[in-house]
Structures are given as C-alpha cells and as structure tokens.
Amino acid sequence: MNVIALDHWDLAGAAALVLALGLSSLWLQLGLARQLLVAGVRTVVQLLLVGVVLKTVFAAEHPLWTALIGTVMLLVAAREVTSRQGRDLARGKLFASALPSLLLSCAAVLVLTLVVFIDTDPWYEPRYAIPIFGMLLGNAMTGVALGLNTLMKNVATQRQAVEQRLMLGATRVEALADIRREAMRGAMIPTVNAMATAGIVSLPGMMTGQILAGTPPVEAVKYQILVMFIITASTGFAIQMALAATARMLFDERHRLRLDRVRKRANQT
Amino acid sequence: MATLRLDALAVPGLAPASLELGAGDCAGISGPSGSGKSRLLRAIADLDPHGGEVWLDDVACASVPAPRWRRDVTLLPAESAWWHDTAGEHFRLPGALPLERLGLQASQLEQPVSELSTGQRQRLALLRALENRPRALLLDEPTAALDAENIERVEAFVRDYRESAGAVVLWVGHDARQLDRVANRRVAVRDGALVSAA
Numbered sequence: 001m002n003v004i005a006l007d008h009w010d011l012a013g014a015a016a017l018v019l020a021l022g023l024s025s026l027w028l029q030l031g032l033a034r035q036l037l038v039a040g041v042r043t044v045v046q047l048l049l050v051g052v053v054l055k056t057v058f059a060a061e062h063p064l065w066t067a068l069i070g071t072v073m074l075l076v077a078a079r080e081v082t083s084r085q086g087r088d089l090a091r092g093k094l095f096a097s098a099l100p101s102l103l104l105s106c107a108a109v110l111v112l113t114l115v116v117f118i119d120t121d122p123w124y125e126p127r128y129a130i131p132i133f134g135m136l137l138g139n140a141m142t143g144v145a146l147g148l149n150t151l152m153k154n155v156a157t158q159r160q161a162v163e164q165r166l167m168l169g170a171t172r173v174e175a176l177a178d179i180r181r182e183a184m185r186g187a188m189i190p191t192v193n194a195m196a197t198a199g200i201v202s203l204p205g206m207m208t209g210q211i212l213a214g215t216p217p218v219e220a221v222k223y224q225i226l227v228m229f230i231i232t233a234s235t236g237f238a239i240q241m242a243l244a245a246t247a248r249m250l251f252d253e254r255h256r257l258r259l260d261r262v263r264k265r266a267n268q269t
Numbered sequence: 270m271a272t273l274r275l276d277a278l279a280v281p282g283l284a285p286a287s288l289e290l291g292a293g294d295c296a297g298i299s300g301p302s303g304s305g306k307s308r309l310l311r312a313i314a315d316l317d318p319h320g321g322e323v324w325l326d327d328v329a330c331a332s333v334p335a336p337r338w339r340r341d342v343t344l345l346p347a348e349s350a351w352w353h354d355t356a357g358e359h360f361r362l363p364g365a366l367p368l369e370r371l372g373l374q375a376s377q378l379e380q381p382v383s384e385l386s387t388g389q390r391q392r393l394a395l396l397r398a399l400e401n402r403p404r405a406l407l408l409d410e411p412t413a414a415l416d417a418e419n420i421e422r423v424e425a426f427v428r429d430y431r432e433s434a435g436a437v438v439l440w441v442g443h444d445a446r447q448l449d450r451v452a453n454r455r456v457a458v459r460d461g462a463l464v465s466a467a
Contacts, residue, residue: 169340
C-alpha cells in the first residue's frame with residue numbers, strides 16, 4: 001500500500017487543462033465555457049465535501065446515515081437527469097419519471113449486490129454501499145438523461161409519423177415503438193461500449209483506483225467485472241423504466257399525442 | 270353500412286358543431302384556410318381533446334378504445350407521413366392493392382418513399398387509409414397535389430368505396446366544383462361555425 005500523495009500544484013495543473021478547454025470554447029463560440037466552469041467548480045467543492053462526509057459516515061456505520069446519503073445522491077441524480085434536457089414535461093413530470101426509475105433499478109441491484117454477491121457484514125456497510133450506489137446511479141443517470149433527451153426530441157420532430165400511426169389505429173405503445181427503441185439503443189451505447197472495450201481501450205476507473213491503491217490486479221479485475229455487469233443491468237433497467245413512464249405521459253388515455261404537455265426550454269447549466 | 274353523427278362537437282375556434290350523415294353520404298366541407306376544418310376532422314378521429322361527442326351508428330366515440338375508433342373512423346391528413354424506407358412496408362398486404370385504379374405501379378412500392386412525388390404519396394396514403402376498411406373516411410384535401418387525370422381517379426375511387434362499403438365520407442376541399450361533384454351534402458365553416466351550404 002504505497003500511494004503517491006498529490007499536492008495542490010498537481011491538481012492546479014489538471015485544472016489548468018479544463019480552463020484551457022473553456023478558453024478554446026469561448027474562442028470558438030461553442031457556448032460551453034460557462035457550463036465547464038460551473039461543473040469544474042462543483043467537482044472540486046463536492047468531492048472535498050464528500051471526503052469529509054464519508055469519513056464521518058464510515059466511522060459511524062449506522063444504516064440511517066447510509067440511507068440519508070443514498071437519498072441525497074438519488075435526488076441529485078434525478079435532478080441532473082432533467083436539468084440538461086432540451087425539452088421538459090409540464091409540472092416536473094420528467095423528474096417524476098426519472099426519480100422512481102433510478103430508485104427502483106439502482107436500489108434493487110445495490111441490495112442484490114451487497115447481500116448476495118459481495119456478502120458484506122452488515123449488509124449496508126457504508127464503505128461498500130455508498131461507492132457502489134454512486135457508480136450505479138452515475139451511469140444510470142447518464143443513460144436515462146440520454147434516453148429521455150432522444151425520446152423527447154424525436155417525438156417532437158417525428159410528430160407527424162407518430163400521429164399518422166395513431167390515425168391508422170395504432171395504440172400509443174405501437175405508435176411510439178420505433179422512437180422508444182432508438183432512444184433505448186442510443187442511451188445504452190456508452191455502457192455497452194464500456195463493456196466491449198474494457199481492459200483494451202481503457203482500464204476502467206474503479207479497477208484503476210484499486211490498482212493505484214495497491215490491490216493485486218486479479219482481485220481488482222474481479223471487482224471490476226462485477227461492477228460492470230451491475231452497472232449495465234441497473235442502467236438498462238433504469239432507462240427502460242424512465243422511457244416507459246415518460247412515453248406514457250406523452251399520451252392521454254384516449255391514445256392522443258399530447259405535445260402540449262411538452263415545453264421547449266433554453267439550454268441551461 | 271354506417272351513420273356518423275356529430276353531437277355538439279367542440280374544437281377551439283369553432284362553435285359546437287352538429288351534423289348527421291347516413292350510410293353512403295358524402296359531406297363536402299369548405300371554408301377559408303385556418304377556419305378549423307382540419308381541427309374538426311382531427312376531433313372526429315379523436316386525435317385532439319374536444320367537447321361534445323361523435324357517434325358511429327349507436328356507438329359513442331368515448332365508449333370504445335381510441336385505436337378501434339380510428340380504424341373505423343379514419344382520417345387521411347393533407348400531408349401523409351411515412352416511417353419505413355419504402356411505401357410497400359407500410360401495408361399489411363402490399364400485393365393486393367388496386368394500384369392501377371389510382372394510376373400507380375407496383376414498382377413504386379419498392380422505391381424509397383423520399384423518391385416518390387407528393388401526388389404519388391398522397392394516393393398511396395389513400396390506399397393505406399382504406400386498408401382497415403373504415404366505415405367513416407375523413408379526407409383533408411385529398412387531391413391537393415394531383416393533376417386533373419388523377420383527381421378524377423381519386424374521386425371515382427372514393428365514390429366506389431363509399432357505395433360498395435356504405436361508408437360515410439367527409440371531404441374537406443377548396444374547390445367548390447369538386448365538392449359539388451363528389452358530395453351529396455354541402456357544409457361550410459363560416460364565421461366560426463359549421464353551417465349547411467346550398
């Protein structure tokens with residue numbers, strides 16, 4: 001266990017890279033600079049805070065603390081899913097479809113992993129539960145955000161085709177099937193790519209971390225395989241549920257496409 | 270055989286509309302652009318929220334599942350939409366279509382939809398709308414993109430379907446002489462209301 005400690009100058013150097021990217025975005029007028037800056041500052045503040053919080057929670061080892069942290073993570077993930085969408089559903093309904101999808105799929109896979117696969121003691125052992133829940137949520141969040149973005153964009157641009165199918169007697173599920181399939185496929189690409197190239201193109205983050213911290217590579221690999229599979233499962237189920245819930249809200253009980261419930265919004269951070 | 274009855278059907282911008290059509294009737298609907306003719310047809314096909322009720326024979330629209338209603342009461346919109354690559358893929362039985370009656374050829378079913386002319390797509394969309402053998406057919410400017418010869422073909426084709434199936438037809442159009450030819454009833458949207466026209 002011989003980790004080389006990083007000093008402030010190492011981190012400042014890495015930050016300078018992101019700053020350079022922001023400056024080039026300004027120059028090319030990509031409109032990304034503000035988002036990069038805000039997200040970068042959030043990375044630093046949030047990670048420093050979480051370091052302190054985790055230290056306390058690991059020491060306390062109380063299920064309530066673990067549940068509280070998990071709840072905060074979940075709420076933030078659901079908010080992030082909706083915050084960068086080009087189109088939203090009225091009255092926060094997009095959030096309302098993202099939250100239960102993330103909760104059901106990630107929490108179910110987490111409990112299964114802790115109780116059956118890793119067999120931690122106690123099962124809610126925060127040192128395992130919190131980082132694994134975070135990895136599941138983080139990936140599911142990206143997948144759900146991508147999936148919903150594609151779904152909402154395509155249903156608006158392909159409105160005529162969807163309604164044409166309704167006119168010919170299709171149900172709301174049939175009328176949206178192609179768009180839903182495309183949204184699901186697109187949203188799973190990052191996850192499937194990560195599985196397909198694991199170990200060849202990149203060493204996955206968790207394994208890299210364990211190896212850097214001195215874990216024997218073979219042990220790190222076993223954990224990584226486990227993590228990749230549970231990430232894929234929870235991400236895929238979360239996307240399926242979120243797409244189904246959102247698709248349902250795009251129609252009313254008379255199988256009418258209700259784009260009046262969708263509002264376009266300006267891009268924001 | 271079918272009768273179609275609009276009972277105080279209310280869509281935005283139009284006073285509640287009532288109308289009763291018997292089997293084989295064709296109502297020609299005229300009125301200025303943007304007066305609500307298309308919205309009215311969409312409401313009859315139950316594609317938009319609306320007030321009032323539509324009856325097909327003794328069955329209220331609200332009492333049957335919407336997909337089943339739309340297979341019986343089918344709207345042919347002014348602009349057809351296609352989602353597969355070729356037109357043929359949009360039909361359940363592409364081999365059994367009376368293409369020649371509408372001046373179409375079988376090879377056109379295999380062509381990419383994007384390579385077909387607007388008029389060819391419009392006639393194919395009519396065939397597609399009739400695949401469910403609807404008992405009421407709502408036509409929104411069905412000959413807008415056609416030349417004289419094909420207009421005649423479509424008019425004859427719709428008339429034959431109406432007579433053989435005893436179907437009700439609502440025909441929205443701008444050409445008064447055409448509406449006189451195809452319809453036995455004339456109605457118009459005037460000052461935000463559906464009224465009988467001579």
